[in-house]
Amino acid sequence: MTLSMYDSSIPALKHMLKSLSTLLGKAAAHAASKKIDPVVFTAARLYPDMFPLSRQVQIATDQAKGCAARLAGIDIPAFEDTETTFEELQARIAKTIAFLDGIGANQINGSEERDIVLQLRETTKQFKGKDYLHHWVLPNFYFHVTTAYDILRHNGVEIGKKDFLGG
Numbered sequence: 180m181t182l183s184m185y186d187s188s189i190p191a192l193k194h195m196l197k198s199l200s201t202l203l204g205k206a207a208a209h210a211a212s213k214k215i216d217p218v219v220f221t222a223a224r225l226y227p228d229m230f231p232l233s234r235q236v237q238i239a240t241d242q243a244k245g246c247a248a249r250l251a252g253i254d255i256p257a258f259e260d261t262e263t264t265f266e267e268l269q270a271r272i273a274k275t276i277a278f279l280d281g282i283g284a285n286q287i288n289g290s291e292e293r294d295i296v297l298q299l300r301e302t303t304k305q306f307k308g309k310d311y312l313h314h315w316v317l318p319n320f321y322f323h324v325t326t327a328y329d330i331l332r333h334n335g336v337e338i339g340k341k342d343f344l345g346g
Contacts, residue, residue, distance in 0.1 A: 184250060184291055185284035188312055192243040193279050195324050198345035199239060200272045202331055202338055207265040209336045217265055223330050232330045234260075236268045239323040240275040246316040247279050249295050250308055251286035 210217045221233045230238070237260050248255040256278055262268045290308035297304040297315070306315060328343050 183288045185287040189279050196272050196276050199324050203265050203268055205338050206331045206336045223334050232327055235323045235327040240271050242316055242320040244275050244278050247282045250290040251282050
């Protein structure tokens with residue numbers, strides 16, 4: 180049995196978005212219990228030239244919805260990138276999962292050879308669907324989810340590998 184493009188993308192993206200939601204929930208609870216302004220966490224960075232937690236979540240969700248839409252050959256939903264609170268970030272994750280839930284396997288499967296063109300700030304990247312998924316989306320998506328985890332852990336939120344991997 181072969182692993183389909185759908186099975187290689189949507190379930191993994193949804194699983195990790197749910198884990199990211201759990202991490203944010205634990206961070207919000209930690210902030211409340213310690214009487215720490217939640218913006219301390221949502222604006223936190225690992226290093227001054229890195230994006231803050233809020234942007235890490237935005238990029239992770241952008242990777243997920245962009246992947247699903249591009250592989251399905253449909254328009255990517257636009258999100259405003261204005262989230263600054265745990266509640267707003269949670270809503271963005273939920274909105275992304277809802278979008279992924281609306282993508283059927285029949286829309287993604289067979290996209291291995293679909294031409295995918297990304298217009299980045301300074302360059303254009305061209306991929307076939309399979310390479311886009313395996314060499315662009317998944318590495319970027321996991322990078323930003325991992326960085327979000329690292330920001331929270333670095334700032335004292337009691338989370339661990341089981342929280343990252345999810346249930």
